[in-house]
Amino acid sequence: MQLFRMLSVLSLAAVGLACGHPHAHDEHEVVTRDSIKIAPGPSDTQIQFAPLPSIADSVTIDPALGYFAGDLGGGVHWVTDGSYSNMFLVSTHGVIVVDAPPTIGHKLLYAIGNTTRLPVTHLVYSHFHSDHIGGASLFNASHPTIIAHAETFNLLASLSPRDPLRPLPHVTFEDKYTVGVGNQTLELSYHGPNHTPGNLFMYAPVQRIALLIDVVFPGWVPFTELGLANFVPGFTAAHDVLLTFDFDVFVAGHLGRLGTKQDVLLHKKYMEDLQASCVSAINGGFNVTAAIGPTVAANQGNAWAEFKAYLRIAAQTCADNTTSRWLGVLGAADVFGFENAYRMIEAVRVEYDVLGPFGLS
CATH class of the missing domain: 3.60.15.10 (Ribonuclease Z/Hydroxyacylglutathione hydrolase-like)
Structure with a gap:
């Protein structure tokens, strides 16, 4: 029940921001950058991902x-x-x-x-x-x-x-x-x-x-x-x-391809960076009320919609920060960047107990 009370507080604040925040529309555009879709969008089969580095050969x-x-x-x-x-x-x-x-x-x-x-x-x-x-x-x-x-x-x-x-x-x-x-x-x-x-x-x-x-x-x-x-x-x-x-x-x-200890060490660094980026996203990496405001305004009383908006913008914030550092270092850093960040966001919240705005008040 505490989670729903927190969401209600955020929702009220976000409704006001949705009506008057000068950047609400831009923030909402970021929220919609969700690569988890029920059905492919028209451009999904035409995405050009970054070239693979030679390490992925x-x-x-x-x-x-x-x-x-x-x-x-x-x-x-x-x-x-x-x-x-x-x-x-x-x-x-x-x-x-x-x-x-x-x-x-x-x-x-x-x-x-x-x-x-x-x-x-x-x-x-x-x-x-x-x-x-x-x-x-x-x-x-x-x-x-x-x-x-x-x-x-x-x-x-x-x-x-x-x-x-x-x-x-x-x-x-x-x-x-x-x-x-x-x-x-x-x-x-x-x-x-x-x-x-x-x-x-x-x-x-x-x-x-x-x-x-x-x-x-x-x-x-x-x-x-x-x-x-x-x-x-x-x-x-x-x-x-x-x-x-x-x-x-x-x-x-x-x-x-086969791997070596160096491959394991590099993969470990990626995981550490991803986790740190997701912790940072949850702990104030974006304006929660501004990010979910448009979703709250469009889905009154729908707690799942509100929380999905929160998780998506948290994951996208984490993904953007992490991917920018790993393109050209490991193969396909951009392909599952959002999905890997989304799983880490959930792990950080419920497995590592980094709850950000949903912790003990």
């Missing part, structure tokens, strides 16, 4: 194959279609596969078959999202042991009806688990929710390769709404956890 995908398979040494290989990526380890007794993105699909079988005749004996789920493990049923014929965090099992088991494309894991764990097959070792660990509950940190110690899916996007800013992050504080903290691993190569699960 992908490996070359052979159009005839539709995928790229790279040898990382020590029996480890990665596969990408330019949008998704995963990894497999060839041991003396079988193959360990990490994730099975459906967009790569049967090409993953080709990549493994072109590398070894050994069967896939183990399949690791990084997390429960279908865009990363929706191709798991392709391995049903070899009956691999499927390994995942207990949270991943619970989330998959809760689906009704069950998804036959994502078989339930056979082995689950809470904190740490080591997959050992022949001469290959893959260490799995869980450090709390980040992108999703159950999202794993994975590490091949001999080859010094780390995997963390949907958190760090090497050379790029995060996918929309911070990669659809379930828990932003955990998503942000995951960068520091990842940096505790002694790795040379990083597999991120997305896009057509």
